[in-house]
Amino acid sequence: MWRDATLVAGRDLRVEARSRVTVNQVAPFALLVLILFAFALDPEGPVLERATPGLYWVTVLFSALLAIARSAKLDEADGVRDALRLSALDPAGVFAGKALAVAAELVALELLLGAGVVVLYGADPAGVGLLVATCAAATAAVATAGTLYGALVSGLRVRETLLPLLLLPVLAPVLIGATRAFDAALGGVPADGWPWCGLLAAFAVLYSVAGALAYGTLLEGS
Amino acid sequence: MTATTPAGPPSGPPPTAPAAGAAGAASTAGGDAGRRPPAGAGPAHTGSAATRVIGWLALASLALLVLYGLIISPADREMDDVVRLMYVHVPSATYLYLGCFLTTLASGMWLWKRTPGWDALAETGAEVALVFAFVTLLTGSLWGRPTWGTYWTWDARLTTTAVLTALLAGYLALRRLDVDPDARSTRAAVVGLLLVPNVVIVNRSVEWWRSLHQSATLARIDPTIEGDMLVALMVGFLALGLVFAWLTIHRFRVAWLEQQADRVDLDAALAARRAEAADGDPHEKVTPA
């Protein structure tokens, strides 16, 4: 299964490397959202600073929607689903591979946005350990749940509007958890943040299992 | 009747639950009746002896609830009359979760057994749950207004209910898609199966979150319940439970009938297709969706 996952992840990332959609479109979009938040909230006052963790993660979520939609679209291409079904690839492996590819793109985005908030909002990255762990867990959570729901709406005419509707409520706990963990890290009380990190990890585990189990059924069923 | 079970007989297996269970188990509050799909061929309408009984009982207990809730039970020491909303709000939230549980259970069973009755039940559970979600949100909001002056508080239960409403809306949107019915049911079933886990996670995280801020919570102000207030609450559970059962049975039957109407008798379809070979103009054929 892991060999299949690596193969698929490699393929997805190679597509990204050749088409550069994440780099050229999603990343600028993410930075733009950060800037828009600054316009919406007064950058001089304390509001932006206090809201930084939340704004950061909201931006990550919106960008993730784009990345996940793109990842799902890859396998909607002409005849690819048939070819996947005919292949010897383990559907769980395909799921894992796609989730890994999305996760890799998200990590890159998060680093970029991290730099963005430090520069644009003047955030002070303290409690790095917790920050990194939170990013890892949240990324895993978003990537696994996203890949599953991406597959759920794959091929439907209304997928662009249905994906956010399905995925965002599901990711609400991730937003809560990641933001609280970041609050704790930046506020200098990391001990408060670790339990949230644990919640994110549990979420990621749930969706990894769910995705691995359901992906095959979804491939066949439509 | 399903025409898409691989290697299965084309004449549909009836739902696995025993037939006509609705009649006997009808009167119990708590919506157990909703789980037993009625057997066999389509009735002319979705009412039956069972639903009439339940319906009347529901109306009666709602009347009783009004009596107890508004008149007999005393106003709370701290919260005055507003507490009366609780007699609706708390049971409503409970039945909301019950509906979600039904959907998840039915979705899982459908993915396992692929009998259409489970699919209909999954849809039913979600729709009825949505009704109760609105009731919960409404009563919660009304409670907030006089107590804290706002229509919305980020109370844990209320917030969870709001997210849950969004989850249900997404599920129901997925169900309404115009695609091949079996594909639609499969996709919806995966979402439905994840509904309860999602609710649990959302609940945990929201409650935890709100507990950090010692802000207004409905739960924290839950008054000590005793005497007439307890009775009123029990009546609330009973009344709303009967309403839940009534809605579930009717909605299930509607869903069931819809599926029956959709379902193509495989033999008839085969006969039609073979007849095409004999006389139809092959270039006029349109593959149905």
Next chain:
Amino acid sequence: MEPVVHLRDAVALLGRFPALAGVDLDVERGEIVLLRGPNGAGKTTVLRACAGLVPVVRGEARVLGHDLRRDNRPVRRRVGLLGHATGLFEDLTVADNVTFWGRAYRAGRDDVDAALAVTGLSTRLRDVPVARLSAGQRRRTSLACLLARRPELWLLDEPHGGLDHDARELVDRLVRQAVAAGATVVMSSHDLDRAEALADRVVELAAGTTVAGRRAEPVERDERAAAAVTPEQGAAPTAVTHVA
């Protein structure tokens, strides 16, 4: 010996619609069988059912010894399906695609290289993204992906469609080579002259059934001689069995 494909009164559904309403088909090893019939007759569905992608709900269906009614997944690895769709990733190059699908199908490195060579995809083309290829070049790439897995049963859905003369020649050549190496081919095509010259026999489909509801009887003919004859020179007629 058991036929490679055995369908008897097979019923297959696309959603609720009985695309196949009772198809009879027997294909022996090493045969090239052409499915013929109007649009909507079910030719594509027969091919996909044999590949194990469309479930067969009634009748008998055995392909390469696998009972498709019980589980249609094991047969998938042993067949090669070339459909209307390319099954390629537009953003990736030819080499990327063939390598990916080669590994997905567990084909060996040598098979992949050989497949690329034999489909006439020059080394120059291999690093071109599929999006920039012509239809014929894409079809060659899809063929290369199919070849790399060396399937025992080839299922070709209108392989000549949209191709120029040279590309069609290539398809025919590859088919003959595959059969010579022991594979079996079932195909559909609207280029009837070419396809009938290539095929050993023809099965007529209409409205999801094998016309006349009976097995198409093969008539022996010397296909080696026919292979040496191009369609322009007037191929020997194939054994055609259908009810007028």
